[in-house]
Amino acid sequence: MEQVGTLAYSVDDAYTYDATDPSNDKYEALNTEKEISDELYKLCLMENFVDYGIVYSNNHTVGKISNGTNALFGEKLYTDLSGMITRDRTHDGWYTGYGDNFERIYYVKRIHENALFCISFYTSELDNVFENPDNLDDMEIRLTDSRYKMIYSSKKDELGSALPEDLLKNIDGAYFKAVADSENLVSVNRSSGSWFVICSIPTNIILKEAASMKIYIIFAAVVAAILAVGAGSVFVRRIADPIGTVTSGLSAEIREDGFEGVLGNRYFRDKSKNIVNKSSEKDKRALVIMEIDNFPDIINKIDRNTANKQLEKMVLIIDQIFRDVDCKGRLGENTFAVLTKPSSAADDDFRTEVDRNCELVCKMFRESLSTNTMGTLKTSATVGAAIYPISGNDYQEIFDGALTALEDAKKQYRGSYKIKL
Amino acid sequence: MNITKAIAALTSAVLAAGMLTACGSSEKNERKPQTEISFSWWGNDKRNKYTIEAIEKFEELHPDIKVNVSYSEWAGYEMRNKVWMISDTECDVMQINYGWLSTYSDDGSGYFDIDALEDSVKLDNFDEEVLKYGRRGGKLNALPIAMNAMTVYINKTIYDNYGLAVPATWDDLFSAAKVMSKDGIYPLSASSKSMWLYLITYTEQATGKKILADDGSFNFTADDFRTMIEFYKKLVDEKVLPQVEYYERLKLDGEEYAGSVAWVSDANNYFGSAIDKGREIVIAPYTTMAGGTAGEGWYAKPATMYAVSKDTEHPDEAAMLLDFLLNSSEMAELQGVEKGIPLSKSAQEAISDQMRGLQYDASQEMSGTPMTELDPALENGDTIDAFFAAANEYIFDKASSADAAKSFYDSLK
Numbered sequence: 001m002e003q004v005g006t007l008a009y010s011v012d013d014a015y016t017y018d019a020t021d022p023s024n025d026k027y028e029a030l031n032t033e034k035e036i037s038d039e040l041y042k043l044c045l046m047e048n049f050v051d052y053g054i055v056y057s058n059n060h061t062v063g064k065i066s067n068g069t070n071a072l073f074g075e076k077l078y079t080d081l082s083g084m085i086t087r088d089r090t091h092d093g094w095y096t097g098y099g100d101n102f103e104r105i106y107y108v109k110r111i112h113e114n115a116l117f118c119i120s121f122y123t124s125e126l127d128n129v130f131e132n133p134d135n136l137d138d139m140e141i142r143l144t145d146s147r148y149k150m151i152y153s154s155k156k157d158e159l160g161s162a163l164p165e166d167l168l169k170n171i172d173g174a175y176f177k178a179v180a181d182s183e184n185l186v187s188v189n190r191s192s193g194s195w196f197v198i199c200s201i202p203t204n205i206i207l208k209e210a211a212s213m214k215i216y217i218i219f220a221a222v223v224a225a226i227l228a229v230g231a232g233s234v235f236v237r238r239i240a241d242p243i244g245t246v247t248s249g250l251s252a253e254i255r256e257d258g259f260e261g262v263l264g265n266r267y268f269r270d271k272s273k274n275i276v277n278k279s280s281e282k283d284k285r286a287l288v289i290m291e292i293d294n295f296p297d298i299i300n301k302i303d304r305n306t307a308n309k310q311l312e313k314m315v316l317i318i319d320q321i322f323r324d325v326d327c328k329g330r331l332g333e334n335t336f337a338v339l340t341k342p343s344s345a346a347d348d349d350f351r352t353e354v355d356r357n358c359e360l361v362c363k364m365f366r367e368s369l370s371t372n373t374m375g376t377l378k379t380s381a382t383v384g385a386a387i388y389p390i391s392g393n394d395y396q397e398i399f400d401g402a403l404t405a406l407e408d409a410k411k412q413y414r415g416s417y418k419i420k421l
Numbered sequence: 422m423n424i425t426k427a428i429a430a431l432t433s434a435v436l437a438a439g440m441l442t443a444c445g446s447s448e449k450n451e452r453k454p455q456t457e458i459s460f461s462w463w464g465n466d467k468r469n470k471y472t473i474e475a476i477e478k479f480e481e482l483h484p485d486i487k488v489n490v491s492y493s494e495w496a497g498y499e500m501r502n503k504v505w506m507i508s509d510t511e512c513d514v515m516q517i518n519y520g521w522l523s524t525y526s527d528d529g530s531g532y533f534d535i536d537a538l539e540d541s542v543k544l545d546n547f548d549e550e551v552l553k554y555g556r557r558g559g560k561l562n563a564l565p566i567a568m569n570a571m572t573v574y575i576n577k578t579i580y581d582n583y584g585l586a587v588p589a590t591w592d593d594l595f596s597a598a599k600v601m602s603k604d605g606i607y608p609l610s611a612s613s614k615s616m617w618l619y620l621i622t623y624t625e626q627a628t629g630k631k632i633l634a635d636d637g638s639f640n641f642t643a644d645d646f647r648t649m650i651e652f653y654k655k656l657v658d659e660k661v662l663p664q665v666e667y668y669e670r671l672k673l674d675g676e677e678y679a680g681s682v683a684w685v686s687d688a689n690n691y692f693g694s695a696i697d698k699g700r701e702i703v704i705a706p707y708t709t710m711a712g713g714t715a716g717e718g719w720y721a722k723p724a725t726m727y728a729v730s731k732d733t734e735h736p737d738e739a740a741m742l743l744d745f746l747l748n749s750s751e752m753a754e755l756q757g758v759e760k761g762i763p764l765s766k767s768a769q770e771a772i773s774d775q776m777r778g779l780q781y782d783a784s785q786e787m788s789g790t791p792m793t794e795l796d797p798a799l800e801n802g803d804t805i806d807a808f809f810a811a812a813n814e815y816i817f818d819k820a821s822s823a824d825a826a827k828s829f830y831d832s833l834k
Binding site for chain 1: 465466469470473477490491492493494496497500501504666669670671674694813817819
């Protein structure tokens with residue numbers, strides 16, 4: 001959506017024309033506004049946007065600004081949309097819940113001192129975003145704003161209300177977390193706009209599945225024991241433990257993620273967690289998360305092959321820079337992480353070492369690639385890091401800290417780094 | 422469900438946070454064991470909301486069918502539809518404008534022949550007279566939802582405040598403007614298409630000629646368009662109606678406009694807020710010259726229609742959706758008379774208790790007045806844009822009325 005918004009800058013008059021200028025010739029102004037409007041309509045032609053237009057400081061609008069939005073904001077159209085801009089660098093922002101209306105989500109970007117660009121879409125469109133690959137009838141997905149008010153919920157009647165307390169108690173304040181209690185298995189992840197995606201499945205559903213699996217697993221264990229007496233008790237013990245079996249199977253799927261020595265997301269987190277949580281305060285560790293910027297652009301504007309080479313390059317850089325590595329992993333398509341220990345015993349040296357390594361990752365990754373149609377595409381990586389025990393007392397805290405640092409670095413500028421202290 | 426799947430799904434859902442910037446994409450997962458069909462329409466917030474709700478009900482009734490929706494307000498939608506139709510990427514089921522039958526299916530080959538879907542679509546809910554609107558080249562290309570016509574809506578509360586009667590003639594409107602304009606109020610208002618059709622009404626009454634000949638070609642001369650352009654400027658100059666570029670629908674809510682020329686189907690959309698505030702909104706007689714004949718120069722047409730893509734890969738599922746949209750009590754109850762009085766008999770029965778209110782009154786007024794069938798050519802957006810561009814040349818002293826009219830007339834050839 002932000003990219004479609006940026007397309008408005010391809011219309012020259014859209015960012016230069018000022019409808020509030022009293023010296024505008026009325027006839028010329030009408031024609032200019034019609035031209036801008038026609039171009040904007042073309043740009044959003046195939047999108048289910050409610051709004052895609054420009055709002056001037058005198059509340060005059062050009063392009064597609066719906067009656068619904070006009071009615072919702074009234075005389076405060078320009079001033080209140082201006083208040084939705086929260087990101088200084090890109091002078092834009094996201095908002096929902098205006099006037100307690102959670103049916104629309106707004107993206108606003110300042111064009112010039114007297115004009116804003118405004119896009120909105122219905123929250124019901126989020127069904128497209130949260131559609132799941134598996135048919136999990138029992139899983140509930142919710143998107144909340146930073147105050148945990150629900151912008152989207154797979155339970156339709158919850159829209160606009162607060163996140164249920166039984167979920168909130170487990171994830172309140174966390175940026176990235178998965179937790180199970182007697183009621184729910186819940187996971188949370190913070191998006192770049194400080195909103196949260198929260199997924200949950202009732203624990204009893206999980207346990208019911210586990211129980212039915214147990215019968216099968218025990219039966220399989222008996223057969224395995226007869227057939228493989230020589231394999232010994234270790235093998236049987238593993239197979240007879242249903243949870244162990246699940247973890248084992250899952251680990252096999254995600255142990256390595258296509259790169260030598262690079263663990264899959266879950267295995268990396270399990271291993272890192274074990275190491276950090278068993279560490280004493282003297283055993284310092286740094287968790288460094290590295291994200292390749294504009295990865296979809298590399299795929300779309302160049303090709304998948306080049307994108308894969310960027311991934312390989314990142315793994316190579318990690319190997320070159322980080323010496324005392326406990327483990328390295330891949331957290332997402334374009335996101336990698338390493339857990340490292342200091343190469344020196346001094347406190348200050350480790351802080352400096354992490355700082356230097358983060359800077360080196362950013363520096364070594366920076367590159368300019370040629371595209372077929374869009375000229376040069378600059379690639380970069382943004383880095384966030386946290387240090388145990390300075391940034392947090394357990395793995396979850398330093399993981400959240402590194403993620404926060406990564407988000408802060410992105411806000412600063414792509415290709416930079418931050419360390420959470 | 423198994424646990425591995427659950428964990429994988431949870432993980433993928435967690436990662437969905439990073440996908441927020443892709444909102445609006447219609448990309449769908451292909452692994453669901455459902456038949457996916459698509460459905461497009463245009464409309465305001467209210468229509469969008471109840472249509473989405475109806476689709477959810479349809480999916481509940483038919484869990485093996487997934488409907489992907491595409492919608493927006495009217496502005497810009499005509500171009501969107503054109504792109505779909507020309508590129509053969511149109512949705513399986515579509516809300517279409519009456520005029521698009523001529524544009525895309527003059528010989529009947531542009532849309533699916535719904536007669537072939539009669540096992541799933543209850544066509545006996547429609548009179549043959551009604552079905553004729555959707556036939557092209559002997560094929561039933563579309564089914565009409567309701568009938569529509571331009572209507573003059575008046576906020577009688579405002580007129581009463583000024584001691585004015587509900588206007589019936591053009592002179593009444595000019596007289597009202599003399600009184601109301603002192604307070605910055607326009608007696609009437611119209612968006613560009615409504616204004617265009619309203620000006621045609623006046624010009625046909627003033628010249629005694631139809632704008633189109635029987636063969637569909639333009640019958641008006643450059644001089645007739647000059648009459649039309651000059652009358653438009655007079656309406657604007659004397660503050661009877663605002664110039665179309667400065668028309669703002671919400672000024673009806675703010676009572677800066679005391680009335681509107683709009684479709685029957687727009688009644689609640691345009692005046693719902695005023696009615697909620699206790700204002701009396703009435704249907705004025707179709708505007709005429711003093712002593713003129715009711716309905717002269719006014720046109721009626723099917724409000725909107727539903728059609729099926731000629732290339733649909735799922736005609737059975739599309740037919741089920743089509744039948745649901747037109748004939749089901751679920752859709753009828755959600756839609757009510759928002760698009761006008763439904764033409765489907767079963768839909769009418771389902772909402773018999775909703776047959777009242779402003780929209781119903783507007784439908785009744787239309788039904789009781791003899792009108793000409795609106796030729797799709799008169800709804801062509803490019804023609805309307807060209808007319809107002811030429812009119813602006815005259816309004817802003819860039820050309821004489823004769824030159825502006827000739828320039829527009831030449832553009833029609």
